[in-house]
Amino acid sequence: MTKKITVAVVLGGQSVEHPVSCASGAAVLDALNSDNFTVVPIGITDSGRWVSVDPESAKLAIGDGQLPQITADSGSEVSVMPDAGLRVTDAAGGTSVMSEVDVVFPVLHGAYGEDGTIQGLLEMAGIPYVGSNVLASAVAMDKEFTKRLLTADGIPVADYVVLRSGRQPDAEQCERLGLPVFVKPARAGSSLGISKVTDWSDLPEAIELARRVDPKVLIEAGLTGMRELECGVLATEDGGAPEVTPPLEVLNSGPEGWFDFDSKYLASESPYDLAPELPEGAAERIQRLAARVFTALDCSDIARVDFFLATDGTVYVNEINTMPGLTPKSGVPQAFASVGVDYPSMVARLVRMAVKRGSGLR
Numbered sequence: 621m622t623k624k625i626t627v628a629v630v631l632g633g634q635s636v637e638h639p640v641s642c643a644s645g646a647a648v649l650d651a652l653n654s655d656n657f658t659v660v661p662i663g664i665t666d667s668g669r670w671v672s673v674d675p676e677s678a679k680l681a682i683g684d685g686q687l688p689q690i691t692a693d694s695g696s697e698v699s700v701m702p703d704a705g706l707r708v709t710d711a712a713g714g715t716s717v718m719s720e721v722d723v724v725f726p727v728l729h730g731a732y733g734e735d736g737t738i739q740g741l742l743e744m745a746g747i748p749y750v751g752s753n754v755l756a757s758a759v760a761m762d763k764e765f766t767k768r769l770l771t772a773d774g775i776p777v778a779d780y781v782v783l784r785s786g787r788q789p790d791a792e793q794c795e796r797l798g799l800p801v802f803v804k805p806a807r808a809g810s811s812l813g814i815s816k817v818t819d820w821s822d823l824p825e826a827i828e829l830a831r832r833v834d835p836k837v838l839i840e841a842g843l844t845g846m847r848e849l850e851c852g853v854l855a856t857e858d859g860g861a862p863e864v865t866p867p868l869e870v871l872n873s874g875p876e877g878w879f880d881f882d883s884k885y886l887a888s889e890s891p892y893d894l895a896p897e898l899p900e901g902a903a904e905r906i907q908r909l910a911a912r913v914f915t916a917l918d919c920s921d922i923a924r925v926d927f928f929l930a931t932d933g934t935v936y937v938n939e940i941n942t943m944p945g946l947t948p949k950s951g952v953p954q955a956f957a958s959v960g961v962d963y964p965s966m967v968a969r970l971v972r973m974a975v976k977r978g979s980g981l982r
Contacts (some may be wrong), residue, residue, distance in 0.1 A: 624658045625859055627971055628724045630738070631680070632663040632690035636731025636812045636833055638683035643944035645727040646680035646688075647953070651967040652725075660721060662698050663690030663726070679966070682947065686938060687954065709837035723974045724749040724969075727946060731834075734943045735761035740815055748978020750970045752919045752942040758943045759915055763806050763838050773916045775909065776936050778841045778928065782806070784872035785835035789823065800842035805834035816842070843936065849896070851910040852944070852952035853923045854966065857973055862914055864907040865955035869896035892951055894958045899933050906935055913940050920977070921970050924952050 629652065630637055631645025645661070661673040672695035673680075678687045724747050726738050736758035742749045750758065750961060759765050767777045769954045781793045794801070803826035805813040813833035815826035823839075830837045849867040871893050910925040917940065923945035928936040944952045946967075953963050 622656075624656060625971060625975060626658040626660065626720050626722045627652055628660040628662055628721050630662045630724055630726045630728060632665060633728040633730065633733040633823050634664065634668050634708065635668055635732060635734075635808070637729035637733075637809055638666055638689060639682060640945055640947065641727055641733065642680045642688035642690065642731050643682045644950070647665060647948055647963070648725060648727050648967055649680075651779070651964040652663070652971070654968075655966070656968065657971070661930070664733075665690050665692055667692075671695045671864050672698055673714040678718045721747065723971055723978065725971065725974075726751060727755075727943065729941075729943060729945070730761075731807060734809070734941070735807060736838060743978075746856075748974050750974040751921050752917075756920065757942050760919065760923070760940045761807050762836075763804065763939055764836070765775040766917070766939060767787045769916060770937055771912060773912070775916065776934070777910060778936050778938070780841065781839040783827065783837040783839065789827065789839065791820075794820070794823065794839060797839065799842040800844065802840045802842055803830050804840060805830045806838045808833045809886070820870050823955075829864070831949060843955070846930055846936075846937075847896075849906060849927045849929055850892075850951045850955070851907060851925050851953040853910055853914045853919070853925060854961070854969070855921050855957065857963070857969060857976075862911055863961075864910045865959055866903050867896070867898070867906045868951055868955050868958075870951075890954070892954060894954060898929070902929060902935070904934060909935060913937055921967075921973055 628871055629645055631641050633641050649659055649661055658972055663671050663673040665671065666949050669692055671690065672691065673690065674695060674911055682688065724742055725735060725758055726736060726749055728734055732738065734757060736754040738854050739749060739754045740759050743754065759769060764782050766782060781797065783787065783789055800816055800818045803815045803817055813830045817823050817826050848870040849868065851867050852865040854863045869892065906927055913925050914923055919942055921942065924941045926938040928938055944950065946953060957963065957968050
């Protein structure tokens with residue numbers, strides 16, 4: 621009889637994307653609820669405390685405008701120690717070492733989860749994990765360095781200006797971009813902290829909003845008239861070229877004319893067209909670019925690559941997410957389901973690849 625794989629699913633976290641991580645983690649927990657896996661749910665509170673989570677009682681899904689949250693009283697305390705695996709302290713103060721955990725699935729978005737920090741912690745502890753390695757995670761999380769590396773590889777990106785912590789914008793540099801511009805936290809996701817600026821007088825307020833999320837800010841050319849497209853990328857178990865979904869198109873752009881948090885997660889209808897009509901050859905070109913981005917940044921397992929498509933057929937890479945949203949409404953699960961890779965199969969493949977890759981860590 622084949623031994624079950626024990627998977628610690630980590631969700632929540634200290635970033636502003638905490639609720640999305642809870643919802644993504646809930647979907648992963650449901651997908652792994654089978655005869656092939658033993659699942660250990662672990663939550664991280666917004667203050668950084670690790671606690672066990674009861675998936676039956678925790679309200680982890682986004683619904684009716686409610687955003688889920690992991691709290692300190694969600695369960696027993698959990699710690700990760702180098703060479704000691706995962707430790708769970710029960711309410712009575714006793715300690716048990718979960719040395720049989722085969723792999724961690726860090727379903728975490730944003731800072732301290734998708735940026736290489738938890739990946740480094742797990743590598744120090746000798747615990748295999750799903751997703752990209754420390755460097756790929758850190759680079760992909762930082763929009764500035766993503767653009768720098770992609771540009772060096774000849775991959776087209778939108779023009780931009782970087783404002784490091786405490787720095788004020790240079791008027792000449794910003795005006796080079798033209799209007800509108802998008803002002804973004806350099807290291808965040810789920811469209812949080814983003815503003816569209818159509819008048820330079822609104823720029824200081826937009827920078828202040830972005831800096832509430834991240835002190836480093838990106839001011840990016842607006843690329844008006846563009847269609848927004850996404851591709852899911854999934855590694856193959858034989859180590860060959862990754863699978864890339866046909867591009868899906870973002871339809872729900874929100875009241876400000878861009879794909880905001882509410883449009884992604886709180887809208888009643890799916891915000892995507894899974895089979896958009898595109899100019900001849902555009903879909904194939906975008907898929908090839910998605911694979912190039914995945915490879916150029918040395919990513920592993922799974923990613924979502926976002927694009928802009930101009931009316932003349934020019935394609936620009938917007939960004940890459942190394943742990944994309946995995947909620948039922950998220951684009952990557954829908955895109956793979958549309959080509960015959962259902963959600964449980966996708967999640968199971970990710971776990972198997974991580975176990976195989978990490979078999980030499982201990």
